[in-house]
Amino acid sequence: MKYIPTIGIECHVQLRTKTKLFSEVDNDARGKEPNSCVSPVDYALPGMLPRLNGEAIRLAILAGRAMNCEINASSRFDRKHYFYPDSPKGYQITQFYHPIIGEGWVELPSGERVRIEHAHLEGDAGKLTHFDSYSLVDLNRVDTPLIEIVSMPDMHSAKDAHDYCKALWRLMCFAGVTYGDLYNGNMRFDVNVSIAPEGSKELGKRAEVKNLNSFRSVERAVEYEIKRQSKLLDAGEKVIQETRGWNDATGETTGQRSKEEAKDYRYMPEPDLPPINLSQEFIDAESAKLPMMPSNYRKKFAGIIADDTLEVLLDYPSLMSKLGEIDAKYAKNISNLFASVLLAEEKSAEYLNDLPTAAELSELAEMNDKKELSSTATKEVFLRLFDPQMKGRGVKNIAKELGLVQENDLGALEAIVDTVLAKPETKKAQDDFRAGEEKVIGFLVGQVMKESHGKANPSAVQEILRKKLK
Amino acid sequence: MKTANKTVTATRLVKDALEKAKHFEDYNIFTFINEEGALKKAAEIDAKIARGEKVGRLAGVPYALKDNFLSPEGETTASAHILEGFTSPVTATAVEKLEAEGAIMIGRTNMDAFAHGSSTESSYFGPTLNAYDKERVAGGSSGGSAVAVALDIVEFATGTDTGGSIRQPASFNGVYGLKPTYGCVSRYGVVAMASSTDCIGFFTKTPDDMSLLMSVASGQDPKDLTTLPDYYNDSEIKKAKKIGIIKDFYLKDSEIQKCLEHKCEELEKKGYEIVELEMPALKYALAAYYIIVPAEIASNLSRYDGVRYGFRSEKSDNLDDLYKNTRSEGFMPENKRRIMIGNFVLSSGFYDAYFLKAAKARTLIVKEYEEAFKKCDFILTPVAPNPAFKLGEKVNDPVSMYLEDVMSVPLNLAGVPGLAIPAGETSNGLPIGLQLVGPRRSDKSLIEFSKELM
Amino acid sequence: MEIKREDILHLSDLSDFSLSEEEIEKLGGDLEGIIKYISQLDELNTDNAEPTYQVFEMENVWREDEILPQDATREQLLALTKEEKDNQIKVPKVL
Secondary structure, eight states: OOEEEEEEEEEEEEOOOSBOSSSSSBSOOTTOOTTSSOOTTTTTOTTOOOOOBHHHHHHHHHHHHHTTOOBOSEEOOEEEEOOOTTOTTSEEEEOTTSOSBOSEEEEOTTSOEEEEEEEEEEEOOOEEEEOSSEEEEEOTTTTOEEEEEEEOSOBOSHHHHHHHHHHHHHHHHHHTSOOOOTTTTSEEEEEEEEEEETTOSSOOOOEEEEEEOSHHHHHHHHHHHHHHHHHHHHTTOOOOOEEEEEETTTTEEEEOOOTTTTOOOOOEEOTTSOOEEOOHHHHHHHHTTOOOOHHHHHHHHTTTSOHHHHHHHTTOHHHHHHHHHSOHHHHHHHHHIIIIIITTSTTHHHHHTSOOOHHHHHHHHHHHHTTSSOHHHHHHHHHHTTOTTTTTSOHHHHHHHTTOOOBOOHHHHHHHHHHHHHSGGGHHHHHHHHTTOTTHHHHHHHHHHHHTTTOBOHHHHHHHHHHHTO | OOOOOSSSOHHHHHHHHHHHHHHTGGGOOEEEEOHHHHHHHHHHHHHHHHTTOOOOTTTTOEEEEETTBOOSSSOOOTTOGGGTTOOOSSOOHHHHHHHHTTOEEEEEEOOSGGGOOSSSTTOTTOOOBOSSOTTBBOOSSSHHHHHHHHTTSSSEEEEEESSSTTHHHHHHHTOEEEEOOTTSBOOTTBOOSOTTTOEEEEEESSHHHHHHHHHHHBSOBTTBTTOOOOOTTTOOOOOOOEEEEEGGGOOTTOHHHHHHHHHHHHHHHTTOEEEEEOOGGGGGHHHHHHHHHHHHHHHHGGGOSSSSSSOOOSOOSSHHHHHHHHHHHHSOHHHHHHHHHHHHHHSTTTIIIIIIHHHHHHHHHHHHHHHHHHHOSEEEEESSSSSOOBTTSSTTOHHHHHGGGTTTHHHHHHTOOEEEEEEEEOTTSOEEEEEEEOOTTOHHHHHHHGGGGO | OOOOHHHHHHHHHHTTOOOOHHHHHHHHHHHHHHHHHHGGGGGSOOTTOOOOOOOSOOOOOOBOSOOOOOSSOHHHHHTTSSOEETTEEEEEOOO
């Protein structure tokens, strides 16, 4: 039988605030020792009270606007109770029922929209590492601010799911609300998959695959689930509603012992935090800080930057933002340098955080346009702009120091051409060219280039040669 | 209160207090005596005085700290087994403020474990005895603090009041006890019972002492987002004209009722107008309280699990056992009752009928107070329906124990201040306390007005 | 409302207790009495009332996003736990 899959995705995004959601300790624990980013509040000593980070509210507004969502003036935190060492307070503080971010939508490259049901602020949990006879608890991640984005079940293929996650990742990165470091779990996806016979009005029972942290694993997990569930239904069996884990090595999902059916979290209003009632002025002022989004850049650079180049660069907000600052007439040139030179570099990740200024890049593009730099020389100067020793010296100076500026002065070039034509070893080539052998012009240009120590503009040289050899 | 000076040293004051504490050991007031720490601090203050340096407003004043305030001096256990061994690296804001003014903690006082109770019988360390009659309870939950002040061991003691835990023991032991406006004093570093009603307050022997302590302790704290910007020190004293009494709180054939009526007559003679108030929703305050507060208790006590601090059960071979056995062995029966009631009213299927319903009732109670204070300046009521009762009398009957709080909890639900004042004695010599209730932020005027009832 | 043994066991589970038979018996009676008492709230008409969860006038209270020194260090915090290993809290295995 043919089945139609239906997919909804919940995505946890760690916000890039300096401090945690409820205490003033460092929120970026990457590469830091266990429990080194833990306050007495996070450790849940008796008598500790949450101290809300206003930046999380601001970033949530940006995240919401990036997804075309309503921002709710009134939102509230609740406590969601469960006992586990990753939750020192015994509850998670979450806006699940009264979220700051309301309905909205995310557009896929296909042009289709995935509706956002809501997105809410909440604190992340700590981490347990299990050993044979014991477990170790690290609370560094406790109450890292998260927004959980809940989509409507608007996706119907593994590709949709992949594209949605990637689109979401781009939106969150461009909005500047997260580091977007998937490897370190900055964004994690829970995917709900169900299938129903074609034409059926009711959705099937869904399985939720939790904690996926790459677009590829989202896509593979959905593919696997569709196959698994189809097989079950074909065999006349039932899909059970459950949480499943993903094994990236085997490419399979496995049922997790579900003691959790109908878990009762006993939600209760958080009495330690005053309510949030934002004024429209505040919401508008914060919303206005939303930077250009991928869709804005697509519009801006349509017909200027090649589509495939643009798609590559749209994974790098800092590059797009830089391109946005550069005069449109140079954008194509610089976008090519970004896509084919910068991103090919081993150290590109480092470079992305420390790009040359828009003025430097424009000057570089201008020199290339004016043929003062050959395209090879342009690439070379471009890379030198990232060299800490060359920084701030100016594009022209760097190009000159490297001896890469092309000679475009026709008088000077003519003199060099004359010198070369006067040399006996070029005599045969000149005769051959006059006899109609076109390709020897290359040899002659080469000789002129050599004479000019590579500084001559080859196309100008060719023009002069052709004139002189008529 | 007596502060230290060149002739009466802080060391002298502290030594006296320590001696008295020892003398009254059989009352079981203290869970920890801070002899070494207190004497060290006293010496520091004396040295300052000797050098002619400025000292604080509470210089060398010995005080008792309820055992649910975090400080590195002694274990902070909230008189609960599950916090045994917990020495806090953190100091409560209220303690910091008191000590910054030179007050010296000489001991931690006994309480009902986690402040769940109205008699201090539900302490892991056993009951504290009443200052007037050793056969009777101290009241609770801040029983140790009330008795420490009543027996004149210390000048003042701290308390917490979630539903009467300062006012009721104050009335049982004949001292002043204030539950301030919700949000007036920081809760940071005080073991939480029910966050939306918990208030930090004091026991004193005079209204002026109370006002001084409030002036020190009140104010906004960046570590407690539910604190109000300091209004206490800025507020003007409002002269009262009309005093309300609540018809619905009439106690038949009661010496407490007689005492109340007598005080009203005195006030009338002084030219005050007595206004009778009808506050029908208050009758339901206790039921609403015993829904909302257990819910917050169940939540706030989720963190006690033996993982990060305090007691951990020996029987903890796996994680599930560690949680279950630690919590089962570490909590008192009353803690368990309240946690289970809290989880009942929050559980799916019962939330709307209980928790939400109580939250709505709370709105009606808040409104009733607002209406009442349009008709009068302050309200005068009994603190509790009876004077101190016999040890063991109510401890096995939770509902009768809860009924102790019937007149005190409405204030906590409404967040308004209440001051328990010593108002007389019963025929068998037990103290009678009355409480003065004012609108939000009227704490200072309330304390001042209480002098009219001396 | 009658509180059955299974209700007590369910609440015990939500509370993460393991109760003895004696406690189950005693708590059953206690809880039934308490629930009976709090159920009298049914008599109060709350139809037109919005719920109140907090009793003070402030809203939108939050702090700046700046790292500040804390009231206790990692060493002080971890010193409070019964068992520590490699700067982490050690707990028995999860079944």
